[in-house]
Amino acid sequence: MESATMSFPISKTYFLAGLHCPKRLWLSICRPEDASPMSLAAEQRIKQGKAIGVAARESFKNGILVDGSLKYCLEKSWELTVVVAGQGVECLFEPAFLYDDILVRCDVLRRLPSGNWEIIEVKSATKLKDEHIADLTLQHYVLEGLGLTVEKTSLMVVNPMARNWSVVQERFCYQDVTAAVVRWRQQLPQKLAEFRKLLTEPTAPQVPIGSHCDRPYRCPFKDHCWQNVPPISIFDIPLLKQDKLQRLMASNIWDLEDIPADFPLTQRQRAFIDRMTEAKPQIDHDLLRRLLGQIPLDQPLYFFDVETHSSAIPRFAGLHPYERCIFQYSCHRLNVDGSLEHFEYLHTENSDPRLPLLISLIHHIGDRGSVVVYNQSFEKGVLQQLAAAYPNYGAKINQIIDRLWDLQVVFKKAYFHPDFQGSYSLKKVLPVMVPQLCHDNLAIKSGNEAPLVWEALLECSAPDRRAEMAQQLREYCGLDTLGMVRIYQVLQQELRVD
Secondary structure (H helix, E strand, C coil): CCCCCCCCCEEHHHHHHHHHCHHHHHHHHHCHHHCCCCCHHHHHHHHHHHHHHHHHHCCCCCEEECCCCHHHHHHHHHHHHHHHHHHCCCEEECCEEEECCEEEECCEEEECCCCCEEEEEEECCCCCCHHHHHHHHHHHHHHHHCCCCEEEEEEEEECCCCCCCCCHHHCEEEEECHHHHHHHHCCHHHHHHHHHHHCCCCCCCCCCCCHHHHCCCCCCCHHHHCCCCCCCEHHHCCCCCHHHHHHHHHCCCCEHHHCCCCCCCCHHHHHHHHHHHHCCCEECHHHHHHHHCCCCCCCCEEEEEEEEECCCCCCCCCCCCCCCEEEEEEEEEECCCCCEEEEEEECCCCCCCHHHHHHHHHHHCCCCCCEEECCHHHHHHHHHHHHHHCHHHHHHHHHHHCCEEECHHHHHHCEECHHHCCCCCHHHHHHHHCCCCCHHHCCCCCCCCHHHHHHHHHHCCCHHHHHHHHHHHHHHHHHHHHHHHHHHHHHHHHHHHC
């Protein structure tokens, strides 16, 4: 391909991509078609970020939103900045500036009593991150380059303890990060030079893949960069140190079977490789019998799963930012005689679902019999939050918590199958244990998608579409609990055969 050039502005997004991974920057500009389609979760993060930006504007009086096309913003931002200084306007929202082939938008640009300016970056996060300082530093560089005197750079993050979102003063935590920005400015010229040189290269830089491909979020180019990595690889070896991982990658070793026998590994790591390469299940029948023996067989069994929604801006009063709000559950009851019953609750109205769901749950789950879940810490945490929100029901909720039994522990300790691909998740375990049940055939395929579909349902006014989404949610949550029933029955059969 022809060499890329810096014939158009580099944005904050591209700059931060380069800090995360130089190859990501090159691919973003030179080979954007290699990116995977944006996930629902990524779309939701963007939507949430925009909503937080809008909410933050209410913290400032006499602000002007610089709206319109990007070309208009670039032509008018400088003019507006000069004008507002003489008119007593406190701040601008979303002004765009171009300098040195770098394009930035400021969330908030506020005029200080001194006549100088403060850049305020608004984030949906709840705490300061390194990339926030880099983001503000780039804005500072551009505005100073255009002749504005930036006296202060600040960050606004969501206050995780805000209990009443309608109280504007409680929404955000404000932090002066000017000193950190000044320090970061020292390395900015070198970084810009590196990125500009990088973008003149005809091919992408060679950057080793690794954990950064998923942190803080999955890179849109991960599928492209990982296309030659097998489903189970050296990245799945437990607690493998970075230097050893680098040695294997440098030797072009990705598959577990290709690791030399004398490569230094711990006993646990070697045991993991041996299990994976033997390609057959390994079952500790004695431990499996003890684990299943914790469940009384003379009482009904409740197989229980919940779905929750959380967002930076609480949807209902009484929730704080990012607090989990349970909106759905599924419960299959396996009776002593072997019969199976299904109970469920899905809140489909745009109102707080917690109390009506809680009343339904207490009605459906009796006061005796184990409550089987998958990954107990999650359901336990959700139930504890319900108990705290509705103390009058605390005793009944705690009685359910005391009866929780975690099916996932079986697959962490007693039952191994190479087709789980080194995972304990229900999505990996279920199709191996019960091949006729699989999430791949559902419209909703993961727990990350369920709250997004629920949110879309609440915002939808078309009855047919609402009914369709509600059915998708019921099918997804119901399969999780039915899957647990069938897995439990397979495990019991395994003990009878042994």
